[in-house]
Amino acid sequence: MVSFTLVATYLLPFAAVLSSVNAVDSSPEDWDNCDEIPTISTTASPTISTTASPTANPTTTTTSASPTSTGVAFSGPGYLEGYYNGIQRGCLITAGTWYAGICAKITAIPLDDGFTISTSKGPCAVTDSVLNCAAGKTPSVFHQIDGLLAYGGSSAWYVAAVPNPAQIVSQIPGPVAVTFQWLGQ
Numbered sequence: 723m724v725s726f727t728l729v730a731t732y733l734l735p736f737a738a739v740l741s742s743v744n745a746v747d748s749s750p751e752d753w754d755n756c757d758e759i760p761t762i763s764t765t766a767s768p769t770i771s772t773t774a775s776p777t778a779n780p781t782t783t784t785t786s787a788s789p790t791s792t793g794v795a796f797s798g799p800g801y802l803e804g805y806y807n808g809i810q811r812g813c814l815i816t817a818g819t820w821y822a823g824i825c826a827k828i829t830a831i832p833l834d835d836g837f838t839i840s841t842s843k844g845p846c847a848v849t850d851s852v853l854n855c856a857a858g859k860t861p862s863v864f865h866q867i868d869g870l871l872a873y874g875g876s877s878a879w880y881v882a883a884v885p886n887p888a889q890i891v892s893q894i895p896g897p898v899a900v901t902f903q904w905l906g907q
Contacts (some may be wrong), residue, residue, distance in 0.1 A: 769883040783907060794865055796830035797839045800906040806884045806898065817888070818855035822885035830904070836863040839871075848873050850896060851880075871902040 802814040803825065813825030818841065828846075831838045838861035839846045845856060845861035853873075862873060870877035882896025 748831045766831055769789050795832070795906070796839070796864070796904050796907060797832050799827050800904055801825040802828050802839075802902040804885075805901045805903060806904060811900075812885050814841075814853075814854060816843040817890075818843075818846050818853040819890045820881060820885055820900070822887050825905075827907075828898075830906075833863060837863045838862070839864060849897065853879070870902055871904065877901050 725797075760805055760807050773879055804812045804814065804820045812820055812822035814825075814828060815821045815826040829840050831840070839855075841855045842859065843855045845859045846856035847859040847862045865872045865875075867877040878899045878901060881898045881900060883898060884900070889906065
């Protein structure tokens, strides 16, 4: 029963939407203005913290994930490739969405406490756990963890599904954890 519920809840709606999309009808010039491609959202994970209470010491210790300085510097033009289970499955594109196709150029601007990213659509921001890039947005400050795009102390981003060819993932948070790796030019 659990597997049927999962299929009915998550997969059947996407199968219906995907069957209505004809990948042959799209071209790179249309992608930034296309409202016909099904979308699912890219969301940031909450900061994870754990509390431990050692038996020998009654004090409480709180730890949380924090960005590290290892990995490639996010600076200048580049691309953010999306990975699911360690396999590259597309890239972030201009609206801050995940697309199973050609990467969009992303510009990273280093700051003292992290970096911002922007696309041809505008600065990128995380609002209500959703990544979006658009004109007029106040950019969020991102960090990296081992070369991965991180926000709020985590490099995991959550989506409803992994994009299939000609599918953009944006607007609906979900249970699928993905990461985005920086490839500077």
